[in-house]
Amino acid sequence: MTPLAQTNIGQLLIIGFNGTGMSPSLASLLGRIRPAGVILFARNLDAPQQTWQLLADCRKCTDAALFTCIDLEGGVVDRFREILGPTPSPAEVYASGDRGLFRSHGNVIGENCRALGFNVDFAPVLDLAFEASRSVMGSRAVSADPKQVVIYAREFLRGLDDAGVLGCGKHFPGLGEGKLDSHARLPVVAKPYRRLWQQDLVPYRSLRRELPMAMVSHAAFPALTTKPVPASLSRRWITDVLRKAIAFRGLVVSDDLEMGGVLEAAPLGEAAVEFIRAGGDTALVCHQEAHVMEAYEALAKAWERDPKFRRCVETSTGHVAAFKKKRAAQLRAVKAPSEKRVAQLVRNLWEFGERVRLESLA
Secondary structure, eight states, X not given: OOOHHHHOGGGGEEEOXXXXXXXXXXXXXXXXXXXXXXXXXXXXXXXXXXXXXXXXXXXXTOSSOOEEEEOEEXXXXXXXXXXTOOOOOHHHHHHTOOHHHHHHXXXXXXXXXXXXXXXXXXXXXXXXXXXXXXXXXXGGOOOSOHHHHHHHHHHHHHHHXXXXXXXXXXXXXOOTTOOSOTTTSOOBOOXXXXXHHHTTTHHHHHTTXXXXXXXXXXXXXXXXXXXXXXXXXXXXXXXXXXXXXSOOOSEEEESOTTSXXXXXXXXXXXXXXXXXXXXXXXXXXXXXXXXXXXXXXXXXXXXXXXXXXXXXXXXXXXXXXXXXXXXXXXXXXXXXXXXXXXXXXXXXXXXXXXXXXHHHHO
């Protein structure tokens, strides 16, 4: 039997934290858990060089390659707004109709991420821009036509890849008809599976070989699960549909397990276990250290007690290890950005914004 200490349960988690610098408590947390990655938010960012240093310090606390993650779509989801300047939203860029701009959108975001030390951007959004979710998704979604979503997302992903940054399609199976914000409540999408396959799932089907990662949502789709269980806790969705029917071979991550949408269905620790049991690879716990430990300890206890769950853990940690080995070049650290480099990033971002603005006026 493999000792728990050698299994590295932490590779099942990507964690967030408070503060803009390394602290003894954070160093201890990272050293104990050895997570698959860390995710930073605007609360962690004061300046470009400070951001790079914080990520460098995180890397020093763990002995494995680290996913250094950010949510950066542009528009309302823009963590770099205060330190580099605003980035146009996906909807604004898509409205230009210019595939070159779609790719440049991914590239300018990717260059900014890479320079500051990030190797994963949880973008692009693949949700369809249906009227039902307009008040929730707004400018984050680009089109109600799945083929158009694929065109934008494919170019965006190429732009990220050109910069050496890994993208992640979200929020599987699709929040396009979700009327509630899953940060607070559990959206229930009452839509037949056949229509989901023909509409919401088209981006995942079309991009299955191009998406490094897919993020599973905390929305329920009772047409497939019968009960209102979040897709993030559903083996039917993660294993049967995403892995088998769609044949997705990338890494499967959860949306933040601290969100109300999933906590309506299960306590946080139980949710972490059920996500892995359902076929997920690594779960996000983005805010409180106590919640990170709750998830870690629940995973460890389940591993110790349940041989079937132990096999799930072995599969998921195997996926993470193989993915990191394959993507070693993207996960490698970069040197700190100079003042000149930061100035160039700011200028490039401003020029891109002007190109998008001028296209909107044409």
